Every structure is written in structure tokens, then in C-alpha cells.
Amino acid sequence: MDIKEVAYLAKKASIKLAATGTELKNKALMEIARLLELRKEEIFKANREDLKRSEEENLAAPLIKRLKFDENKLSEVISGINSLINLPDPVGKTLASTELDEGLELYKVSCPIGVIGVIFESRPDALVQISTLCLKSGNSVLLKGGKEAINTNRILTDIIKTATENTGIPSGWIQLLETRDDVNEMLKMDEYIDLIIPRGSNEFVRYIMENSNIAVLGHADGICHCYVDSGADLNMAVKIVVDSKTQYVAVCNATETLLVHKDVAKEFLPMLKEEMDKKNVEIVGCERTREIIEVTPASEEDWKTEYLDYKLSIKIVDSVEEAIDHINTYGSGHTDSIISNNKENVELFMNLVDSGNVFWNCSTRFSDGFRYGFGAEVGISTNKIHARGPVGLDGLVIYKYKLVGNGHIVADYANKTRSFTHKKINKDFKL
Secondary structure (H helix, E strand, C coil), rough: CCHHHHHHHHHHHHHHHHCCHHHHHHHHHHHHHHHHHCCCHHHHHHHHHHHHHHHCCEEEEEEHHHHHHCHHHHHHHHHHHHHHCCCCCCCCCCEEEEEEEECEEEEEEEEECCCEEEEEEHHHHHHHHHHHHHHCCEEEEECCCCHHHHHHHHHHHHHHHHHHHHHCCCCCCEEEEEHHHHHHHHHHCCCCCCCEEEECCCCHHHHHHHCCEEEEEEECCCEEEEEECCCCHHHHHHHHHHHHHHHCCCCCCEEEEEEEEEEHHHHHHHHHHHHHHHCCEEECCCHHHHCCCEECCCHHHHHHHHCCCEEEEEEEEEHHHHHHHHHHHHCCCCEEECCCCCHHHHHHHHHHHHEEEEEEEHHHCCCCCCCCCCCCCCCCCCCCCCCCECHHHHHEEEECCCCCCCCCCCCHHHHHCCCCCCEECCCCCCC
């Protein structure tokens, strides 16, 4: 099948899927989890082939880490599916209701977006997370993974297709795309595709936005920051920064730049370096940092770089305002954390840092759909559209207005024989 036929089938399936009940969707999710466990050796074999080929092709180490799909990753995705099953169905919720006039009632009701195209690389576990979120929210999905994960993505897609078709979900709702040409063709298909979610660099997301009429929910670089304020508990700060940087380095919510207030830098930086040395973290720093600890000089480019590796850039700042300015200048609007006991500075930081996720006294690694209780996520949006931050179920639905009358016509209101009441009512939409 060519991509146009694939997109047509996905669109056709999305109409039926939008009307699929919660019980059937949850049954399909349970079957996906069961088959993933049942066919795990096939998955691991395919993944070993992908890893071997990628290592021979000298794929970057952070991408190799993301590519690996083992027992731990399987356990995580199955936990995510089970969490998703337990979440309320986001479709069909009455978001607002208004009596326009007696017997004329307007309802704002959540509904699926339709067909979602997702472009991602390396992480085959993302394929499971994305497709199951789309299923629960009633959306068809076109998945374009990286060529490095082609075998793993194929077996995972086959398992999901088999599980959902066996339980009565409309066929065609999930489609796997495999070539770069497919991406360019996808961008032209506003007739069939309602939303594109590109997961990649800022440049890649910009390319998608500039070359398509389809709405784009951008998941760009994760240039995340920790800021250690003058009012910080330094032992707490060391613990948080080490976790933010090293708990898992090859992800978008890992901290890449550390900002430290000048008043605590002399005491804090040696404490931090001792712990970072244990983790083999390479540190680059500004001139003031290098006067305190022995590290490589940081360049202007370092402040703009997502390392996805055991590397951290450090800058000393004179105030919380300077930290905020640095983050808003160099950050990607993803996740930034302040470690401080000065509530005035915390409030300023959390109000003025222009990011989708702003934290106080905790690790940037908490920025995640599963940890937020969303079941999983299709990505983290750094856009300012209907969904921001980790995009889970609620970010994959939109709404429609349903108006219920009894012979009402506009002429009666135009000639003043009837008038609007516009009264808010607490009532769910029901036929």
C-alpha cells in the first residue's frame, strides 16, 4: 500500500474508533499487554538485531541506550498500559453546559482529534506508549520510527494490530511508516491527518511546521536546567542535581545546564563535583566556575546543547533574575527546577520561567506522563497550544459543541419574539 491509501484507511477507522466504548478499548489494551508478554522473546530477538546493526553503523551512544528494549522496558510499557486501563475515558466528557433559552441547551463535549501522525526515533517503547494512548483516546495513529529500530517496531506493531483486531477494534487504526519519503508525503496529507507530533531537535520540529498545513504539536530539544539558589539546602541540591543529570541521561527531561547562585557556589560546587566524578560526568563551566573547581571551559554553544550523555554545563549567576533570563534565553521550554528555601525567589522563578514544566525542590526527571499519572505520554509539548508539557490522554482529545433544541429557529431571536438566557447549567450531555 502507498501512504495515501494507508492514511485513508486510518481516517476511515478513526470515524468508527471515535464511537468505540470504554469497555472494548480497555479489553483491547489488556490483550496488547498479554501479547507483549507472550511474544516477548520475538521482541527481544528483533531488538538485538537492531542493536547489533546500529552498533556496527556507529550509532551515537545515547541513541543506542534509547534503542534497547529489554525486560525492564517491557515491564515499564506493560505497567503503563495497566495504568492507562485504570484511567477514565477522556472521550464523551461534558466540559461545559449552557442553557441558551428554555429547551435550547448547548454542551461542550470532548471527542478524539482523529488521525495523529507521530515521528520519533530510537525508542521502540515509545511506539507502544503512543499507540495505546491513541487507542484509549479514540484516535487512529500513523507511526514513523527511526530506521535503527525497524525490526523492533515491526514486531511491536504486529502485536498491537493482532491484539486490537482480535478484540474488535476497527482495522487500519494503526499504521507503521518506514521511509523518509513517507514523512514528506505525510506532511501533505491534511485531508486525512489532523495532527502531527514530531519528536526530535528544534530544527526538525521547525522543518515540519514550515512544510505542512497540518497542526503540529512540537516535542523539541530538552535543554533542561536546575538552579541552585542562595536559599538552598545544599545537601538536598546535590541529591536533586545528581538525579536530574544521571538517573537516566539519554532522555529529554535530564538536566543539561546547572545554574548556581554566587553566594553558595564556593561551598556547593566542590560537593557536587565529588558526586559527579563518581558518576563519570564530564563538566564544563564558565570562568567563575573554573575558579572554584577544575573543569573544561564552557562555550556559548554549551548553553544551547542537549547532551543526552554524561556531560553537564555549569554557570554561576548573581541573582534569581539572571537565572530566569538565562533559562528563557537558552532553554527549550521543557522542564526547569529551582532548589531553594526562599519562597519569594521560588515564586518569581515559577511564575517567570517560560517552560511547560517548572519545579521546586525536585528532580527534572519527574517531567513525564507516567509519573504525572497520565498513563504514559506521546511526547512533551513545548508549544503553547491546547496541550503543554507531558501529553497524555487529555492532550489527545479536542471537543465539539452539541446543541439540543425543540424546533428553535434564529428568526425568533432576530425579531425579538424570544430572547437568550445564557444560563450556566450543571448537566451532562445525554440523548
